[in-house]
Amino acid sequence: MTRGIIRFGFLPLTDAAIPIVAHEMGFAAEEGVALELSRETSWANIRDRMAVGHFDAAHLLAPMPIAAALQLLPLSSSIIVPMALGLGGNAVTVSSALWAEMKAHGATSLSTAREMGAALRQVLQQRTRAGLPKLVFGIVHAFSAHNYDLCFWLAECGINPMLDVSIAVVPPPLMPEAMQTGHLDGYCVGEPWNMAAVARGTGVIVTSKIEIWKDSPEKVLGVRESWADTHKDELKALLLAFDRSARWCANPGNATALASLLSLPIYLSQPVEVILPALTGSLEIGGAQRRIPGFLSFDAPHSTMPEPAHAAWFYAQMVRWGQANLSKQNLERAMKCYGPETYAETIGVQYRQRGEIGGFFDGRIFDPKRIESYLTSLPFATA
Amino acid sequence: MREDDLSILVVDENRLRAGVIEEALREAGYGRVTLVHEIAGLVRRIEELAPDVIVIDIENPNRDALESLFQVSRSVQRPIAMFVDHSDRGMIEAAVEAGVSAYIVDGLKKERVKPILDMAIIRFKAFAKLRSERDDAKRALGDRKLIDRAKGILMQQRGIDEPTAYDLMRRAAMEENRRMVEIAQSIVTAAGLLGGKGKE
Numbered sequence: 001m002t003r004g005i006i007r008f009g010f011l012p013l014t015d016a017a018i019p020i021v022a023h024e025m026g027f028a029a030e031e032g033v034a035l036e037l038s039r040e041t042s043w044a045n046i047r048d049r050m051a052v053g054h055f056d057a058a059h060l061l062a063p064m065p066i067a068a069a070l071q072l073l074p075l076s077s078s079i080i081v082p083m084a085l086g087l088g089g090n091a092v093t094v095s096s097a098l099w100a101e102m103k104a105h106g107a108t109s110l111s112t113a114r115e116m117g118a119a120l121r122q123v124l125q126q127r128t129r130a131g132l133p134k135l136v137f138g139i140v141h142a143f144s145a146h147n148y149d150l151c152f153w154l155a156e157c158g159i160n161p162m163l164d165v166s167i168a169v170v171p172p173p174l175m176p177e178a179m180q181t182g183h184l185d186g187y188c189v190g191e192p193w194n195m196a197a198v199a200r201g202t203g204v205i206v207t208s209k210i211e212i213w214k215d216s217p218e219k220v221l222g223v224r225e226s227w228a229d230t231h232k233d234e235l236k237a238l239l240l241a242f243d244r245s246a247r248w249c250a251n252p253g254n255a256t257a258l259a260s261l262l263s264l265p266i267y268l269s270q271p272v273e274v275i276l277p278a279l280t281g282s283l284e285i286g287g288a289q290r291r292i293p294g295f296l297s298f299d300a301p302h303s304t305m306p307e308p309a310h311a312a313w314f315y316a317q318m319v320r321w322g323q324a325n326l327s328k329q330n331l332e333r334a335m336k337c338y339g340p341e342t343y344a345e346t347i348g349v350q351y352r353q354r355g356e357i358g359g360f361f362d363g364r365i366f367d368p369k370r371i372e373s374y375l376t377s378l379p380f381a382t383a
Numbered sequence: 384m385r386e387d388d389l390s391i392l393v394v395d396e397n398r399l400r401a402g403v404i405e406e407a408l409r410e411a412g413y414g415r416v417t418l419v420h421e422i423a424g425l426v427r428r429i430e431e432l433a434p435d436v437i438v439i440d441i442e443n444p445n446r447d448a449l450e451s452l453f454q455v456s457r458s459v460q461r462p463i464a465m466f467v468d469h470s471d472r473g474m475i476e477a478a479v480e481a482g483v484s485a486y487i488v489d490g491l492k493k494e495r496v497k498p499i500l501d502m503a504i505i506r507f508k509a510f511a512k513l514r515s516e517r518d519d520a521k522r523a524l525g526d527r528k529l530i531d532r533a534k535g536i537l538m539q540q541r542g543i544d545e546p547t548a549y550d551l552m553r554r555a556a557m558e559e560n561r562r563m564v565e566i567a568q569s570i571v572t573a574a575g576l577l578g579g580k581g582k583e
Contacts (some may be wrong), residue, residue: 044484052479061384074450075475141453261493 003043004234009046010059012039012173012268014191014278015089015219017258018298021058022245023365024261031237031244039266042171050224056231057238059085060222063314067143068336070324078225081338082313083239085219086246087303089278089296090146090209091194092116092153094186095179098123098135099204099287107373109286113211116151116286120206124164137161138170138178138187145209145218148317150188153212156362160320160380179203190218191278191296193269198272198284198331205285210295211262214359215303217310220338239346246300255279279350306338309357312368320375331371385543392434392501394425394443395493397510403439404506411502426452436496437486438503441479446512453486479509526564532568 003177006028010016022028023035038055040046043064044313047053060079068076094102105126107119137192139147151161164344170178170187178184197203209216228235240330248254259275262268268275270316277283281295297303315334318324344351366374391413395401401418408416419428422445428454439446474497478484481504487496529546531554537548552570556563 041442041444042446045441045452048441048479048484052476052478141447169451171444171447174444 004231005036006057006234006238007038007055008057009038009049009055011041011043011046013193013295014262014268014275015086016267016305016327016363017241017249017262018085018245019221020262020267021249021258021336025245025248027236027241027244027248030243033180033234033237033241034310035241043144047077048074048075050079051075052221054223056234057221057223057226057346060220061141061144062217062220062310063143063145063148063318064141065172065220065222065337066311067318067323069138069333069337070318070330072318072324072374073143074076076158076343077324079222079337080225080228081220081306082223082228082235082340083221083242083343084217084304084306084310085242085333086249087188087215087217087297087299088208088210089218090149090188091195091202091205091283092186092188092207093175093179093197093205094120095184095203096201098185099206101126102206102223106315107286109290111206111286111290113153113207114157114228115301116206117153117159120154121158121338122345124159134166136168138168138175138189139185140172140175140189141169142323143318145314146190147321148186148314149212149216151321152317153207153361155379161381174360176200176202189235192268192274193273195283196270196276199271204287208283208292208295212361215294215297216359217307217314220306235342236346241331242302243300243347244344246296246298246304249298249301250300252280263301270293275332301347303344305351306340306353307357308335308340309354309366310372311335311338313357313366314370316366316371316375318367319371320378326346326372326375335368385517388415389499390417390432390434391438392432392437394419394437394439395438396420396422396443400440400506400510403510404503407502407506408499411498413499425449427472431507435488435491436499438499439484439486441482441484441509446484449486459567477504483507487499506548526567529564529571530567533570536570540574 008019010019023037028035043061045062046058046060047054051057065081066077067073067081085229098257101123102119105119107116111119137150139150141147154161154165158318159165168184170184170298170366172189172193175187175189179187179197180200180202182285194205209218223235242287249258255276262275263270263272278296281292281296284289287328311334312331315324315331319326324330340351356365358365364377391408393401393404398420405416405418410544417432419425425445426448433552478500485500485503485540533552534545534548537543537551538545552563552566556566
């Protein structure tokens with residue numbers, strides 16, 4: 001029995017695995033819905049096509065629905081987040097030239113996120129003394145976890161992301177080329193676009209999202225609120241299908257099959273060997289192989305439960321970097337975007353609200369109720 | 384202000400389409416139209432030109448970069464917003480449908496933007512129509528080849544002549560309420576499965 005067609009937008013990234021597998025492995029069909037997947041070229045395009053009703057749901061950057069709720073994006077429409085599409089999966093890659101300079105300042109393949117940052121800081125100080133131009137780092141969107149991960153890491157390592165470096169927005173698939181042609185010195189992007197540079201020998205991964213913030217949110221399932229209100233059965237079917245898909249993706253025995261599926265020209269169009277490392281958690285960091293369990297996690301429901309405290313943290317970063325104003329009302333709006341209840345109920349688990357969240361490499365604890373004191377404790381805060 | 388005072392930037396990798404839009408805008412009296420085909424250096428060009436209106440292919444992967452530039456208005460002298468603030472819902476839908484997006488400098492009146500967008504929408508639509516006609520033509524050619532193959536199989540297997548084979552397929556299509564090409568596909572598939580020769 002088919003309840004209906006769900007039109008779904010995604011970008012070519014490894015963390016689009018859950019929707020792709022839900023379609024390809026037949027989980028969606030078994031739950032009674034047909035997924036019509038559409039690969040897009042920009043987050044702006046996905047947002048626009050959601051706003052005019054071309055898409056019912058989409059693979060979205062975790063902060064995007066929050067930015068839309070706060071009217072910070074053009075064509076903002078109400079998007080709810082009933083499920084997350086995994087945790088982790090980003091990394092910071094630098095050019096071979098920059099890596100050589102970082103090595104000269106003590107970075108090795110065993111360096112921690114903090115040590116890598118310290119080496120980068122010394123490179124920047126030396127460049128400033130020599131009167132060289134600022135280094136340019138790429139992110140995928142102004143309202144992306146990549147932006148906040150990168151800035152969080154840089155700032156904690158004593159680098160002011162607003163002054164000491166330049167930040168440029170580049171589409172994920174174009175990152176490796178932008179670095180190869182010298183337009184970027186480094187970038188923070190989701191897989192496979194870090195490994196793509198490593199495979200070409202043009203870039204070196206220096207740290208990953210999991211090292212900056214363990215178990216941190218990245219992509220979410222965004223659903224048009226007006227669609228969710230009128231398609232309750234379809235939404236439940238979609239959540240069931242995605243939950244099964246996430247469990248399939250999380251099974252280590254399926255990693256190679258998943259990489260082959262994602263490598264198809266209609267999806268990521270990248271070689272299997274470039275996609276696989278993120279799925280097995282065995283990546284080349286600082287030029288040497290390292291085991292990073294949980295680098296990209298699809299472990300349902302732990303990695304797929306949308307967490308309002310995560311939304312609050314993203315909102316705090318928007319305030320921190322001057323994108324949004326601090327107010328109780330804005331915080332409430334941000335947290336309301338992420339609604340775990342429907343998913344928890346649909347798959348029959350108990351959702352327990354989290355007060356504080358941790359796992360950050362700076363050791364700080366974030367409590368949405370104490371957002372103001374959290375912000376003043378952070379370096380280079382504009383708020 | 385006259386039309387020709389407005390600076391319009393058209394960003395389109397499709398040179399033909401960009402050219403058509405430029406021509407239409409010039410004919411309508413807009414003198415300051417600039418075309419950009421390449422993504423590289425787009426941001427710098429925008430800073431130099433300070434356009435009032437940017438018309439861009441919706442599929443352009445650099446839209447996220449473009450929008451972030453407008454947010455960080457340090458690099459552009461005047462704030463630029465998406466056309467959403469200058470147009471009604473119907474126009475937004477029409478634009479997205481046609482595959483075109485636009486960004487407008489702050490403070491520009493709705494009625495000054497509308498004719499530019501209308502023109503871009505019409506041209507984009509015309510191009511989409513051309514493309515779909517070309518696709519249709521390709522498909523029709525493929526369909527005809529398939530029908531010819533199925534006809535060949537029937538002639539060979541049943542020992543009948545070409546008009547009879549054609550007639551057989553046509554009648555089957557009518558009776559089963561299916562398209563000729565679907566009948567042909569079944570014949571070719573069946574011949575393949577049963578080990579028959581699928582060649583003409």
